[in-house]
Ligand SMILES: Cc1cc2nc3c(=O)[nH]c(=O)nc-3n(C[C@H](O)[C@H](O)[C@H](O)COP(=O)(O)OP(=O)(O)OC[C@H]3O[C@@H](n4cnc5c(N)ncnc54)[C@H](O)[C@@H]3O)c2cc1C
């Protein structure tokens with residue numbers, strides 16, 4: 345089992361950073377080893393406990409028999425976007441949590457939640473306490489549209505909206521306005537489809553998921569009946585994938601409302617497309633142009649909710665209501681494409697189109713932010729400049745996941761790139777490029793600093809207590825879990 349060390353910060357007789365620790369270690373085997381081993385195992389810390397953090401840890405622990413890996417997470421709970429991003433009606437995707445839990449249970453792995461790196465502890469402090477620091481802190485911010493009216497009530501970023509229905513503490517008070525009949529989602533990626541599905545799904549389907557009760561109550565009273573997903577480019581450039589499109593097409597209680605003329609000329613292009621794009625386009629064309637069978641026609645005619653894709657439309661302004669107090673529509677610039685395929689660029693034709701709507705969701709991507717002025721950051725691309733995960737001009741610093749390559753790619757992609765980063769680090773250990781001959785105190789040193797700053801780290805066993813309470817609350821209402829929304833409540837639970 346993993347070291348369960350959260351009680352340590354309450355013990356007397358603590359050694360300070362760089363000092364000699366004399367604490368009893370029987371309940372904390374990882375710490376015991378790091379203090380007594382004369383061989384000084386490599387002490388590595390990872391910032392962020394999403395897929396990138398856990399897959400990096402997994403690879404390091406599996407391929408180095410002595411490395412000690414500590415994972416720092418700003419929230420009291422682990423797993424990043426697997427908990428706060430993946431749609432509640434996709435529970436199978438969350439099974440990766442089982443693998444992450446195994447990693448966290450390794451004797452050589454310690455989870456320290458409720459610690460914001462860059463605020464509660466600096467990168468320099470981590471570099472003093474560890475031989476290597478891996479930055480896996482994801483893409484916490486949202487891309488902005490940069491158009492007038494973007495801040496009006498009724499306009500939400502996908503990041504905030506997804507955070508709201510998934511119980512992200514920061515977004516728990518969002519209270520989106522579902523009083524209008526039409527919603528517009530800007531962007532045509534998988535996040536946009538997730539949101540469309542959540543807005544249109546029959547409430548009885550959502551009730552069985554881990555969506556928050558607050559979201560469930562609000563969606564139960566929603567008047568949204570029509571959702572447009574707007575793309576600035578064409579059907580050959582949509583960013584969503586086939587499985588998610590198929591799910592949307594057969595969503596109970598809804599019917600697609602696509603414009604056949606958008607697809608009529610695609611036939612000539614389809615045969616030359618790469619296979620995944622070809623299959624996706626065939627499905628788009630089929631859904632829009634093929635006459636549905638009797639059963640499907642009946643299903644569609646009985647559905648009271650609609651969704652549709654609008655192409656070649658780029659947002660230019662949010663239109664305010666008469667009193668100017670909230671969004672009442674979106675003005676779109678009609679575009680045409682220059683170039684072909686994935687690289688085609690949308691250019692304005694000069695025409696515009698207005699869609700009246702009361703809810704606008706901007707789903708144009710997430711964005712990483714710099715964590716410290718001492719870490720290089722490419723603002724233009726929103727990534728940490730790196731070579732195979734080695735941060736440029738910063739020996740001992742590594743990065744993985746979305747902060748390494750930008751905010752695209754599924755969990756499997758994140759796994760591969762995290763393994764690559766871990767492999768670079770292991771090669772550096774082997775070649776001597778990463779020197780670990782000097783002892784470093786790792787988590788024990790950082791805990792001292794956190795204690796002095798009044799920060800209470802949450803251990804993995806603490807998280808398991810939170811997990812058990814959430815599961816029990818969920819079981820009472822037939823859900824896999826009822827997420828706790830308030831970090832203070834989480835901390836109170838683990839203090840008991
Ligand atoms: C809405 C949405 C739905 C998705 N659904 C799917 C899906 O169904 N299937 C799929 O395969 N992929 C899905 N993805 C993609 C998948 O979530 C990503 O590939 C993956 O989460 C990226 O991992 P990451 O660890 O880089 O980032 P994250 O998962 O964001 O993890 C980063 C972690 O770092 C923490 N952190 C941030 N700043 C700090 C700090 N200063 N100090 C300490 N910790 C910090 C964060 O709290 C977070 O826990 C989805 C993505 C989104 C946005």
Ligand SMILES: NC(=O)c1ccc[n+]([C@@H]2O[C@H](COP(=O)([O-])OP(=O)(O)OC[C@H]3O[C@@H](n4cnc5c(N)ncnc54)[C@H](OP(=O)(O)O)[C@@H]3O)[C@@H](O)[C@H]2O)c1
Pocket residue numbers: 489530531532533534535536538575576577581582583584588658659707708709710751752753754
């Ligand atoms: N079920 C799943 O597997 C799942 C679920 C959710 C997310 N994910 C993954 O998570 C990653 C992030 O998803 P995402 O949907 O946030 O991002 P995404 O796939 O990059 O899609 C972003 C969308 O926003 C559009 N866009 C970007 N900037 C714009 C602008 N200024 N104006 C108008 N439109 C703009 C893009 O159009 P252009 O192409 O024209 O730029 C694109 O349609 C993706 O890799 C996705 O596959 C997976």
